Amino acid sequence: MSETESKIINTVAYEQDYFPPKPTSTTKFFRTCKIWQFFRFVSINLKMLKVVAASHH
């Protein structure tokens, strides 16, 4: 491996996007799993309705 190539590989660490958390393959799967997302759809809607109800006086 040349010197240039090894530098390119090593820039992955300490780059801006190295430190934030990234989703695992399991998380990504559930994000697009239709059955799971149907339940999330119901759950998020209920939460949003609670926010709406709490916001109207």
Next chain:
Amino acid sequence: MARVVVLGAGVAGHTTATFLQKWVGNEHEIVVVTPNSQWNWIPSNIWVGVGAMKPEEVTFELEPVYTDLGATFKQAKAVSINPEGGSESDKPFVTIEFTGQGKDGESEDITYDYLVNATGPKLNFGATPGLGEGSNLGEHTVSVCTFGHAEHANEELQKLIEEMRSLPDGEKKNIVIGTGHGMCTCQGAAFEYIFNVEHALNVAGVRDKAELIWISNEYQLGDFGMGGMHLDRGGYLTGSKIFTESIFAERGLKWITQAHTEKVTADTIYYETLDGEHHEVKYDFSMLIPPFAGVGLKAYDKAGEDMTAKVFAPNGFMKVDADYTPRPYAEWRAADWPRTYQNPDYKNMFAAGIAFAPPHFISKPMKSANGTPINPTPPRTGMPSGIIGKTVAESIKDMLNGAAEPTHTASMAEMGAACVASTGMGLLDGTAAAMTVFPVVPDFEKYPETGRDQKLTFGEVGLAGHWIKHILHHMFMYKAKCKPGWTLIPE
């Protein structure tokens, strides 16, 4: 019969006018004054800006809706308010200048018993040299603030995508999206746009030929002009910085924060950061949100003397029942925020939506080492605007029926907001970040740890949010058209 004049027909003004017409329209006259002939569901302009929707899908003609309801519609812009009347009468009036209906340029004085200022913002592109929406307001950058701006933004984006298709391997175009000034709000719109652009590049097969860069005046990602929030993630109350950075990192987007855009030229954005350093970033396509200001309404007393400074704050927004006493950040309280949106000097005047003057920022005020203010200003679009609009309508209805004071309240420190940033149009190929925050203005007396009710503050990424975003689009377009059952749809 009393007359209520509503200035503006955006989310706040349209909500106020339609509810007032429904509740008291048979006994009283509701007059709507707006310079635009069309209503625009602004959150969906993001989709227009990437070609996923046509302008006609996010707009409709206002006059037929008001005519059907029985309200009076005047396509005109408000110029000035005389809350004490004039030399000939004590009756307060507003002066308007027509922008349509075959009366372009004509002026008219409309007397009122109640006035609701819901004029929204002036898009202050002039605050940053070179900033603009590209077609007639500025030279270089594009905007998604109106459906026309968004349509133009998409035209420019499609030209860029065509250029990218023929780029040699290894070469990239720079796309910079964010805020065009150190005092901008509406980071959420830019946030949603950058991810829609990223999605459009993926669909076009040119994602590898673009460097996407976010630039904003936020202290850190996820501030959104609300000082950020905390979300329950994996058993921890996690700052929105982590949540937002994760979304950026996952998609390979770069970010620049704590930035005041100083100047934009044909290919370069110059910006100053909180440390006082000056930087520049090259771009091939850029959408930068402009700062907002009041629309420039004037106010005159009975003698015709200018009293604009009495009625409006220096930024042009109308003073309401907020506590405007200057205080350091550590002493800000939820109680500083207005509850009734009634003007303190003229009790028959209200301001709703963006048009009211906030008592202070929500995010902590910051200045660069050179003294340049770099911090987001308070967001008051969408759900808060709708709730405030309805609250003002309820109070005016009761005051018309004899109440001495406003009867309903809607403090932004006691209401939540929902934000769904969604990409893609297909039912199964989109994704979204769905977030809610409660309350919008953190209340550290009530919620000492984070300022927010953590049961009502959450965020997650997934297909479900994408479905919700689509439903919200159709639901609010339906509601705004006042079709059967429209009052059942919450703001």
